[in-house]
Amino acid sequence: MLTETPVTQNSKSSPSIRARIQAGGGFLTNMVLPNIGAFIAWGILTALFIPTGWIPNETLGSMVGPSITYLLPLLLAITGGKMVAGQRGAVMGAIGAMGLIVGSDIPMFLGAMIIGPLGGLLIKKFDRLIENKIPAGFEMVINNFSIGILGFLLMLVSFSFIGPVIESANQFVTSAIEALVATGFLPLLSLINEPAKVLFLNNVIDQGIYYPLGMQQTLEAGKSIYFTVASNPGPGLGLLLAFTFFGKKVSRRTAPGAIIIHFFGGIHELYFPYVLMKPLTILGMIAGGMSGIATIQLFGAGLVAGPSPGSIFAYLALTPNGSFTGIILGVIVATIVSFIVTSIILKLDKKPEVEEELTNSIEKSKAMKSEGKNILNSSEDVSNQSSGVEKISFACDAGAGSSAMGATTFRKKLQKENINGIEVKHYRIEDVPKDSDIIVVHKNLLDRTKMSFADKKIISIENYIGDPKLEDLINELKG
């Protein structure tokens, strides 16, 4: 114990605040990432089948709207609710999101990401409140009706709340853009455009403000820059490229696919989830958007009509002679700037990402401390997991009853099968030795065990005696 190095101690105890901030960021990421696949499916569908898509098809295209209105927000809300309160939270999240979805006329991504966890939290608090107070036999009824009634209320609240919110957001965006246009310094528009796009207010600004302005200008000058201010595919491309090179895990692997759908298909929604999981990257989008507008303005370039969808092909098709340099450079510069800024953000963010693992190791070191184990022994010997099982630990709350019963029964079975050299003991959950090869615990206690022993092989059983999983284990040990 004396040789325990203070260095590891410090590095493990200090990041608590950073780790907590990181936990918030990780939360968003975890809510979005599992659902990227659905975004991609929707993106492909949209790029192909909408009227301006590659192979327009009215029948198949009819899935586009409902998918982005219902499927994607619901998935986000379900994942968010589930992360807070398991399956019950997921149900609550979905119910709450439904109020938002129907109550608004734009896809409710951000709203779903708020209402999902909120619904989860609500049911979690309620469950805590009535814990131990349910008369026996009424658990099912109460569990279902608590979700039913609370969900019903949440639905009403979110439904009546969201309409006014969206309306005032629209009004704010519209008047802000009008004020900015009045200044004549167009790059500033990105300050509003980029956040508004991610919040699905892009149609409001594009079709409500920029296209009318653009058409007016086109009548006089034959082209307009207003068609490009919010539809430039460059910033999104830069962002996705940055994720491709510097993103983590799944986000890194999915970004290239998203690029194709975004840049060539013009479905900008594909980059939204990446911004939503690392909100700071909106800075990269703004910087990219600004530099794109500045470049196009510098060259006096413009498009002849609103590019929809905003793909590079639509851009080139709508570029009048003489504007090609400006438009192409505008896209390229926007891409590069957004790539650089986003990369820096992702790079800076990397440290906390490592801390995700660090947080785990804090948990681990806590567990070790509580059992008074030497930290120096912490070199995980994952090596002998499948082959040489030497220590099986049965765990329960008291560490004296059911776990002991399970352990002694299991020892007898091993004896009967003539399997030697395996230590089978029973412990309180928090006292389970770090070097156990396998931890056996009742399924009701699994979550608690996982918290302390995330990296261990844990077998969860229903019965301490004669559980089929224990029979399987015996057979495994025999072989």
Next chain:
Amino acid sequence: MLSKHLESNVVFSKRVSSWEEAIKVASEPLLNKDFINQSYVRDMIENVHKYGPYIVIMPGVAMPHARNEGGVIKTGISFLKLDTPVLFPEEKEVGIVIVLAAEDSSGHMDLLSDLSSLLIEEDIKYKLENAQSEEEIINLIKMVE
């Protein structure tokens, strides 16, 4: 060992109203002999509320117990057999309730070992479930001890 501990600690009951009731009835012999006090009974029930019915160690058999936080005065064990099984949470039917009171975490190991030998044998478990008297149960235990 086990048979000695169970002497005059076996209760038969036709039916009980709830699993909480079952734990209370099963605890009575130990309470009467001052092996445990009321707080231990509360703890055992609380445990199930908190962690679910993990004390149902195999189908039909519950072994309520808790950490000894002053509620256990002396290590002991008692046995309740119900004619009509009672439902524990998660719809688990239980006909045998074995209250385990352990003073510390080691002194009762041989009791558990005997108990395990008893329950591990299907036919003995079956006989336990159909026993009509304490004598019958004690004799069964003596067979495996």
